[in-house]
Amino acid sequence: MIYAFLLVPVSLLPTYLKMSGNVYLLGAALLSSTYLYFGFRIAAERTRFAARKVLMTSIIYLPLLYGLMLVDRPGL
Numbered sequence: 001m002i003y004a005f006l007l008v009p010v011s012l013l014p015t016y017l018k019m020s021g022n023v024y025l026l027g028a029a030l031l032s033s034t035y036l037y038f039g040f041r042i043a044a045e046r047t048r049f050a051a052r053k054v055l056m057t058s059i060i061y062l063p064l065l066y067g068l069m070l071v072d073r074p075g076l
Helices: 002-016 022-045 046-069
Strands: none
Touching: 002 022, 022 046
16 A cells, blocks of 8 residues: 555656646546555455456556656647
């Protein structure tokens, strides 16, 4: 859970460093909160189904985050 919590501010950091804009900020906040939600579920339930949800979320999370960064980069 510690890593899931730390993921939220780290994923929002590119906006504060002026590497991306508000579209990225909104998307990163939504993606990070979704990841955090499924992290809470695996901590509470400890089932295979919850573990698979966390795995699928993590597989989808990073490419979407990078895609948002590409779409909402400064200078476009």
